[in-house]
Amino acid sequence: MDLTPILTATITATPAVAGVPVAVPFIVNMIQMFPGLVLPPVIDLVNQYVSNKILKFWVSMLICLVVAGILNFDKIASGNWAEFLGIAGFIFTQAQAVYKTYWSESRARISVYGRGILS
Numbered sequence: 001m002d003l004t005p006i007l008t009a010t011i012t013a014t015p016a017v018a019g020v021p022v023a024v025p026f027i028v029n030m031i032q033m034f035p036g037l038v039l040p041p042v043i044d045l046v047n048q049y050v051s052n053k054i055l056k057f058w059v060s061m062l063i064c065l066v067v068a069g070i071l072n073f074d075k076i077a078s079g080n081w082a083e084f085l086g087i088a089g090f091i092f093t094q095a096q097a098v099y100k101t102y103w104s105e106s107r108a109r110i111s112v113y114g115r116g117i118l119s
Contacts, residue, residue: 068087
């Protein structure tokens, strides 16, 4: 994933081009970071019926690939598979990190399932 547009938009204050403020490309790029924050409850909901850990991994990966495909359909249509897979990997890694850090033992998860992951 090329971070140059994000860094350029945040470090240098370039004037608006064609009436588009500088913050718009930054916000569009930030949208790719949002799914990883909200996917852990969705993935956990789907994976509650799966007992095999390897299958749980692939279900998580598939969900992240689908979300990345929806958000980056232009990259798929143009054949830019390397960038698409990089973004999908980023979403998957972020979802796993958020799951392990916040969701697995959160009060919200315990209230939904009646137990934490360690219980």
